[in-house]
């Protein structure tokens with residue numbers, strides 16, 4: 001002991017305890033009690049404590065898992081409410097699905113089937129269309145649409161006026177599983193067949209506009225809640241997985257009408273949920289966090 005050392009006074013000790021408690025509180029998750037052993041010094045730490053602020057004031061301190069959990073519950077609630085309103089208020093909308101010859105990145109990618117249903121699952125439009133290329137085997141394997149099946153189908157040029165008419169009349173919001181795929185597939189196919197020329201056909205600006213489209217897949221991803229660190233967003237799930245998770249029986253998979261109806265059922269199932277949120281350890285991203 002240093003000769004100059006004097007024992008701390010009671011007041012000093014009390015201040016020390018108070019400071020230490022404040023420090024621990026600052027670096028402890030208020031939900032699960034997990035502490036950051038580095039006390040905030042290691043910013044990359046898995047145990048880092050995040051401040052949730054409102055109007056400049058810290059209202060919560062959470063570890064990353066708990067922060068993601070509460071963010072998920074929040075988005076889950078929002079999606080459920082949004083979809084509940086959509087069905088409860090009987091807001092008219094269309095749900096669209098397309099089948100194609102392959103991936104959008106492929107130069108020859110084009111639509112071979114299109115289906116549009118309304119909010120009551122009534123079929124508004126459905127047609128196959130004959131591609132100007134041989135059906136790639138990889139695509140036929142997925143959707144069962146072969147050259148033989150498509151042989152007597154009308155061309156995209158023939159079906160386009162009717163599709164345009166439906167999509168532009170009343171301008172209802174469009175929903176689709178992976179909406180960006182269907183939007184791009186429509187644009188790409190119309191371009192391929194020279195239908196983007198205004199004097200030939202009125203190109204529906206509404207279809208071009210992203211704001212008109214609502215992606216059921218992204219809504220489901222936010223509701224389902226598997227967080228991806230790599231994407232820094234919720235991971236997209238397949239329609240098949242969404243259906244099995246929500247116990248929705250399906251048939252006619254990977255055909256436009258079947259997928260459109262399945263998508264509608266997923267949206268309905270989410271709309272019918274009302275709270276009853278799973279505990280944090282059942283959040284899908286937890287598996288991801290500890291697994292990868």
Ligand SMILES: [Zn+2]
Nearest residue numbers: 029032063066
């Ligand atoms: Zn926590």
